[in-house]
Amino acid sequence: MAGTVIVPWYATGFRADALEQELGDLAATALRYGATSYGVYRSRDDRYRFQQLAAFEEKLGWERYWEGPEMTYFRTAHSSWYQVPVLYGWWDLSSSGAILGTAAAGNGHGNGVKTGGSA
Secondary structure, eight states, X not given: OXXXXXXXXXXXXXXXXXXXXXXXXXXXXXXXXXEEEEEEEEOSSOTTEEEEEEEESSHHHHHHHHHSHHHXXXXXXXXXXXXXXXXXXXXXXXXXXXXXXXXXXXXXXXXXXXXXXXX
16 A cells, blocks of 8 residues: 655754755655655754655555665664654555645735735
């Protein structure tokens, strides 16, 4: 079953910018293991906090990525750059979609009147 893995990373002192760069490079390698998408997000409230996401059709692809040479090297070479333990979670997709079309521009008064109209 398709799912997304979320890996929370927390950088150690003064290593957040370097960790961000390395995570960006590392996250892209998930595509080699069958990931359909990936991303790395950095918190605006806590600049040391990151979330790495990778979507896979099967959990086996994730396991191969997590235990693969790129991830193993990253965890070994940069182990002082983040706090341990790193506890990832597999999340099953339960709904998905997007609203198609364009939204009407409002007048900014919160009254549901389109731009140019009167309230």
